[in-house]
Amino acid sequence: MERAAPDRPRSVLAERTLVLNRSWIPIHLTSVRRALVMLFHHAAVAVEPDTYSTYDFEQWLRVEPPPGTRIVRTPNRVIAVPAVILLSNYDRLPGCTVPFSRRNLARRDAHRCQYCGRRQATDQLTIDHIVPRSCGGGTGWTNCVVACIPCNRKKGCRTPEQAGMKLLSTPRRPDWSLVLAVESGDGAVLAKFQGRGGLASRAVGA
Ligand SMILES: [Zn+2]
Numbered sequence: 039m040e041r042a043a044p045d046r047p048r049s050v051l052a053e054r055t056l057v058l059n060r061s062w063i064p065i066h067l068t069s070v071r072r073a074l075v076m077l078f079h080h081a082a083v084a085v086e087p088d089t090y091s092t093y094d095f096e097q098w099l100r101v102e103p104p105p106g107t108r109i110v111r112t113p114n115r116v117i118a119v120p121a122v123i124l125l126s127n128y129d130r131l132p133g134c135t136v137p138f139s140r141r142n143l144a145r146r147d148a149h150r151c152q153y154c155g156r157r158q159a160t161d162q163l164t165i166d167h168i169v170p171r172s173c174g175g176g177t178g179w180t181n182c183v184v185a186c187i188p189c190n191r192k193k194g195c196r197t198p199e200q201a202g203m204k205l206l207s208t209p210r211r212p213d214w215s216l217v218l219a220v221e222s223g224d225g226a227v228l229a230k231f232q233g234r235g236g237l238a239s240r241a242v243g244a
Pocket residue numbers: 151152153154155156185186187188189190
């Protein structure tokens with residue numbers, strides 16, 4: 039981890055910490071600053087991702103940060119940056135938390151035009167309303183896909199059937215973990231807890 043910059047606490051505080059609910063399911067990312075505030079207020083405990091050990095704030099302060107790991111310096115101590123925190127009293131499963139936006143739609147569709155399959159930069163992709171808005175089609179996850187400009191032009195104000203075009207996949211509301219996966223700085227840590235979360239989510243009937 040060469041890029042660790044212990045002498046720049048501001049940037050470390052703005053980095054991301056993975057948040058788990060009480061069932062150990064990843065629910066979102068927060069800033070290191072917010073994660074430490076939550077630890078301080080006992081709203082969460084820190085999790086050591088390799089051992090799954092948990093630490094309350096006082097215990098966490100006594101954790102010696104291994105050399106090269108991210109730290110926060112205060113005037114009188116050095117605090118290890120928690121990569122993962124576990125909420126103490128928040129049990130709700132994440133619902134439809136991925137905001138609908140062109141960027142997230144492009145992520146869901148893997149930046150591929152959903153008609154011809156060509157991969158494009160986000161700014162070269164348009165939002166296609168499968169059932170056109172002029173025919174009452176809504177703007178949302180299940181009626182929108184990304185399409186390249188030529189395909190969108192070709193389809194025009196028609197349904198795919200009317201235009202003789204076929205969708206590559208059935209559009210669905212994306213899994214909330216999509217955004218986590220993309221934005222999480224440490225994919226390995228996330229994958230680890232997604233495995234645990236998957237078990238937990240089945241147990242609670244999610
Ligand atoms: Zn296309």
